[in-house]
Amino acid sequence: MAEPLNSESMPVSEAKGRYLAKPLVAQRSQPAADLSAMDGYAVASDDLSGPWRVIGESKGGAPFTGSIAVGEAVRISTGALIPDGGGAVLIQEDAERYDDDLRLLDDGKPTDRYIRRAGFDFEDGDILVGPGERLGPAQIALATAAGHSQVEVGKLPSLCVIDAGNELVADPGMAETHQLPASNGVMLAAMSAPFVSRCERIGPVADRMDALLGAFAMAESADVIVTSGGASVGDHDLVRPALEAWGAEIDFRRVAMRPGKPLMVAQKGYQIVLGLPGNPVSAYVTAFLFLLPLLRRLAGAGSPLPHALHLPTIVPLPGGGTRTELLRGRMEADGVRAFMQRDSSALRTLARANALIRRDVDADEAMPGDIITVYPLQYGGNA
Numbered sequence: 096m097a098e099p100l101n102s103e104s105m106p107v108s109e110a111k112g113r114y115l116a117k118p119l120v121a122q123r124s125q126p127a128a129d130l131s132a133m134d135g136y137a138v139a140s141d142d143l144s145g146p147w148r149v150i151g152e153s154k155g156g157a158p159f160t161g162s163i164a165v166g167e168a169v170r171i172s173t174g175a176l177i178p179d180g181g182g183a184v185l186i187q188e189d190a191e192r193y194d195d196d197l198r199l200l201d202d203g204k205p206t207d208r209y210i211r212r213a214g215f216d217f218e219d220g221d222i223l224v225g226p227g228e229r230l231g232p233a234q235i236a237l238a239t240a241a242g243h244s245q246v247e248v249g250k251l252p253s254l255c256v257i258d259a260g261n262e263l264v265a266d267p268g269m270a271e272t273h274q275l276p277a278s279n280g281v282m283l284a285a286m287s288a289p290f291v292s293r294c295e296r297i298g299p300v301a302d303r304m305d306a307l308l309g310a311f312a313m314a315e316s317a318d319v320i321v322t323s324g325g326a327s328v329g330d331h332d333l334v335r336p337a338l339e340a341w342g343a344e345i346d347f348r349r350v351a352m353r354p355g356k357p358l359m360v361a362q363k364g365y366q367i368v369l370g371l372p373g374n375p376v377s378a379y380v381t382a383f384l385f386l387l388p389l390l391r392r393l394a395g396a397g398s399p400l401p402h403a404l405h406l407p408t409i410v411p412l413p414g415g416g417t418r419t420e421l422l423r424g425r426m427e428a429d430g431v432r433a434f435m436q437r438d439s440s441a442l443r444t445l446a447r448a449n450a451l452i453r454r455d456v457d458a459d460e461a462m463p464g465d466i467i468t469v470y471p472l473q474y475g476g477n478a
């Protein structure tokens with residue numbers, strides 16, 4: 096349902112985590128000329144036995160300006176330009192030199208394998224990274240090496256996170272027995288941080304129509320609004336009626352997922368609202384599978400969905416139930432271990448997990464060694 100936001104041009108050095116809006120096209124070739132891959136001596140390609148006379152030096156930033164004839168060699172550093180006439184490099188470990196006299200040592204031999212050919216990495220005009228790809232450190236280095244100081248990337252969406260519930264307190268040190276700290280808001284903000292331009296947090300908001308309407312009014316300028324709590328069917332679950340009263344259209348309000356059944360998606364103008372369930376693990380799982388892909392898509396990601404791996408299970412797993420189930424677990428060297436704790440309020444188990452295991456409705460029982468589908472929770476769930 097979502098389309099990427101507009102794009103903007105920004106310095107490559109600040110573009111970490113952004114998604115390219117246009118293909119990254121090389122504006123130069125790398126290397127720009129044939130270079131030596133080793134420290135040693137450049138010689139002519141038809142002059143591999145020596146002896147040679149050393150006639151000069153080619154070093155980084157200061158190439159040799161003459162050319163190499165048969166019987167001649169040029170001292171060369173790693174990364175320095177191969178002079179005209181040079182076609183092979185003798186590494187210095189295989190050379191014996193007295194003044195300008197250079198000879199082969201033992202069974203050493205000059206070779207063109209130590210020459211990095213012009214344009215072998217990329218050539219001027221090559222498409223290096225496609226639109227929709229994320230810029231990480233390697234892509235930033237590549238863009239810079241390819242001659243770019245600016246890149247065209249998707250704008251990041253702005254987010255507003257609303258904690259809803261009478262029982263919630265903002266100060267975690269002040270929760271009485273009938274209360275609990277509002278942990279979902281900070282969690283959702285932390286999960287979303289790499290994909291948003293700014294994140295405003297509102298709440299905790301009481302389970303009252305006027306309070307929720309006030310919160311939506313405060314969120315008026317956010318591209319995406321995410322609520323947690325009050326999404327289910329109880330008497331105090333007012334997020335859906337409040338969204339309707341605010342003028343949003345509900346797209347859907349339940350998914351066949353466990354945890355996370357009471358998940359709502361609504362729209363008002365350009366704003367997209369996700370109503371997540373209140374149970375912390377349910378909020379995490381639905382944010383991982385719905386909120387983060389939405390934010391990545393708005394930011395211009397080509398493949399915004401979390402990437403699944405297929406790994407052997409370490410423990411036996413029952414067959415699928417009536418809803419798609421997401422289990423917390425840990426990837427280990429020889430597979431993934433599902434945790435026994437399935438309660439959707441158990442945050443400690445979530446914090447120990449580095450993977451969510453997906454059990455589809457029609458999944459067969461799995462025995463140790465059977466291959467199952469796993470979403471790695473890299474960087475705390477931002478995969």
Ligand SMILES: Nc1nc2c(c(=O)[nH]1)N[C@H]1C(S)=C(S)[C@@H](COP(=O)(O)OP(=O)(O)OC[C@H]3O[C@@H](n4cnc5c(N)ncnc54)[C@H](O)[C@@H]3O)O[C@H]1N2
Pocket residue numbers: 258259260262263275276277278279280323324325326327328329332354355356357371372373374375377439440
């Ligand atoms: N009769 C039914 N009861 C419930 C159903 C159902 O289908 N029928 N669904 C259950 C499921 S599944 C879930 S999940 C919860 C979700 O309900 P809500 O989204 O309405 O969430 P709340 O009732 O407001 O809260 C649930 C739980 O989570 C705690 N919570 C809420 N917000 C936060 C927050 N910001 N930070 C930390 N913890 C939060 C809240 O205190 C409750 O303990 O409904 C089931 N019930």
Ligand code: MOO
Pocket residue numbers: 352353354355356357372374377378439
């Ligand atoms: O779906 Mo609820 O999210 O099972 O706890």
